Amino acid sequence: MTEMQLISALWLVGVLTEAITGALAAGRRRMDLFGVVMVGCATAIGGGTVRDVLLGSYPLIWVEHVEFLVAIAATSLLTVAFAPIMRYLTKLFLTLDAIGLTVFSVIGAQKALTLGFNPLIAVVAGVVTGVFGGIIRDLFCQQIPLVFRKELYAVVSIITAGLYVLLTLANLAPWLVLALCLPFGFGLRLLAIKFNWSMPTFDYQEQSVH
Amino acid sequence: MTEMQLISALWLVGVLTEAITGALAAGRRRMDLFGVVMVGCATAIGGGTVRDVLLGSYPLIWVEHVEFLVAIAATSLLTVAFAPIMRYLTKLFLTLDAIGLTVFSVIGAQKALTLGFNPLIAVVAGVVTGVFGGIIRDLFCQQIPLVFRKELYAVVSIITAGLYVLLTLANLAPWLVLALCLPFGFGLRLLAIKFNWSMPTFDYQEQSVH
Amino acid sequence: MTEMQLISALWLVGVLTEAITGALAAGRRRMDLFGVVMVGCATAIGGGTVRDVLLGSYPLIWVEHVEFLVAIAATSLLTVAFAPIMRYLTKLFLTLDAIGLTVFSVIGAQKALTLGFNPLIAVVAGVVTGVFGGIIRDLFCQQIPLVFRKELYAVVSIITAGLYVLLTLANLAPWLVLALCLPFGFGLRLLAIKFNWSMPTFDYQEQSVH
Numbered sequence: 001m002t003e004m005q006l007i008s009a010l011w012l013v014g015v016l017t018e019a020i021t022g023a024l025a026a027g028r029r030r031m032d033l034f035g036v037v038m039v040g041c042a043t044a045i046g047g048g049t050v051r052d053v054l055l056g057s058y059p060l061i062w063v064e065h066v067e068f069l070v071a072i073a074a075t076s077l078l079t080v081a082f083a084p085i086m087r088y089l090t091k092l093f094l095t096l097d098a099i100g101l102t103v104f105s106v107i108g109a110q111k112a113l114t115l116g117f118n119p120l121i122a123v124v125a126g127v128v129t130g131v132f133g134g135i136i137r138d139l140f141c142q143q144i145p146l147v148f149r150k151e152l153y154a155v156v157s158i159i160t161a162g163l164y165v166l167l168t169l170a171n172l173a174p175w176l177v178l179a180l181c182l183p184f185g186f187g188l189r190l191l192a193i194k195f196n197w198s199m200p201t202f203d204y205q206e207q208s209v210h
Numbered sequence: 211m212t213e214m215q216l217i218s219a220l221w222l223v224g225v226l227t228e229a230i231t232g233a234l235a236a237g238r239r240r241m242d243l244f245g246v247v248m249v250g251c252a253t254a255i256g257g258g259t260v261r262d263v264l265l266g267s268y269p270l271i272w273v274e275h276v277e278f279l280v281a282i283a284a285t286s287l288l289t290v291a292f293a294p295i296m297r298y299l300t301k302l303f304l305t306l307d308a309i310g311l312t313v314f315s316v317i318g319a320q321k322a323l324t325l326g327f328n329p330l331i332a333v334v335a336g337v338v339t340g341v342f343g344g345i346i347r348d349l350f351c352q353q354i355p356l357v358f359r360k361e362l363y364a365v366v367s368i369i370t371a372g373l374y375v376l377l378t379l380a381n382l383a384p385w386l387v388l389a390l391c392l393p394f395g396f397g398l399r400l401l402a403i404k405f406n407w408s409m410p411t412f413d414y415q416e417q418s419v420h
Numbered sequence: 421m422t423e424m425q426l427i428s429a430l431w432l433v434g435v436l437t438e439a440i441t442g443a444l445a446a447g448r449r450r451m452d453l454f455g456v457v458m459v460g461c462a463t464a465i466g467g468g469t470v471r472d473v474l475l476g477s478y479p480l481i482w483v484e485h486v487e488f489l490v491a492i493a494a495t496s497l498l499t500v501a502f503a504p505i506m507r508y509l510t511k512l513f514l515t516l517d518a519i520g521l522t523v524f525s526v527i528g529a530q531k532a533l534t535l536g537f538n539p540l541i542a543v544v545a546g547v548v549t550g551v552f553g554g555i556i557r558d559l560f561c562q563q564i565p566l567v568f569r570k571e572l573y574a575v576v577s578i579i580t581a582g583l584y585v586l587l588t589l590a591n592l593a594p595w596l597v598l599a600l601c602l603p604f605g606f607g608l609r610l611l612a613i614k615f616n617w618s619m620p621t622f623d624y625q626e627q628s629v630h
Binding site: 028066083 | 327330331349352353360408
Binding site: 234237241243248249266268273279 | 622
């Protein structure tokens, strides 16, 4: 298995995991099956879509490879059927989601570098890929995006994408960069969950200025 | 009247109807006239805009034909003036909205096929055109998109766009495809309203997994 | 100082002001530092980004000039440090925000005209640049966009962008157009604040038609 095959496989794991979290979020809002599919798809491919629209990189991946969209929609629907067992799988999902977050961050940064963008934009592209699916899911479900408030999640994406860009610019072999970044990002996220690490919060309740 | 003229006329009916539903939604939230125009425009052209941004198809229709944007903004404002009679027109609006939904679905699918996209993407393009205006309207008005929860609406769009793509791929004459798809979609939507057909709902209130 | 340098300097003032209002809005929702940076950035560059995505004009400004993005993110974070003094600066911020609104409206219209779009689309581009950052900020913070409801804000943007387009089409020298539009828009906004001018509101609480 080449490193491209590995990262593609991990990407698919991440995408389908996000579809499941999106479908469950739709279920919490008592949506119908169309809502389930829409929120599942938006959560799974929203990050990559926003990244490519911002970079002007067409065609979008799911437009070119519609088989992924079919798999994501099917996974969203299957989530409804398997909902009763989902609550026993919380730890599994947190683990799969950590894989997704790490791989999305790496893929986003990789794509921007390949397209010739500035290294800092590559980090931004990684973070957008990692977190925007969840942001769109939360907007569709009418809640303030979790990623703006919860434990160390976006920061894992920033650090992972940053490390990927640095090591790539340092001319390390691609397989070595992946071998360092993927376990690092994944481990950091698991540690953040285990020890409940979080970012400082900004609490500003004065008179509005605007 | 050619079939392109017919579909353009029906498209305009649909777009102006959506502008009215957007303006009324703004009024329910007590927005000012700018909010009325913005929500009216976003409801009317949001679907086609999201579709073209996702497909990377520029220029957008309303950017190229600004006269439509002017008509939509004017219709939104006129809705305010005619608001007192709107509540007597509920059935009329549901009928006009059913025309819009059907035509949008067909037009979106048609455009994607013309641009050479995969047939499944053409169905997605039809559905995005049909439902995204309403999704943006609901996000602007801070409510969970109706189309994710209410009676058979998006499904009418899926079936209509799917039928259009199938019949077109089967090489039927364009006028015949329209003569079959438009009454079918329109009738299906009216039946869904009359008999209160709806999609199954997914109600997931367990412990959060994410 | 050329007029391009002047308008770039005023643009930077506006962008950094919007970053501060975004960061404070995030603080009102008790977001963490990532949320502060995201909402700050979206408020500052959201308008120009939506405009360029709608016009299909790539690369986006902050993608090409990543130094602005760094400055905006840094300003968002500094806002947290200086939050205790922010409430004494309300008037200063309203003034800086009025500069931003005026300059964004002019720059948006200017860009669309330069790209060869229709004059009406140039006005739309000016308004989108002026108000969409705040709309995205409010969506992220789960409130109905203020600009759809509050005092004369978007209308200042419409009038300023319209005046800019008219004077430019009338072939006035670019410096003269700016010398007329910028003080006019800025003054109009300050008057609107001082005298509490507002748009009529549309209050529609009948039975839903949709």
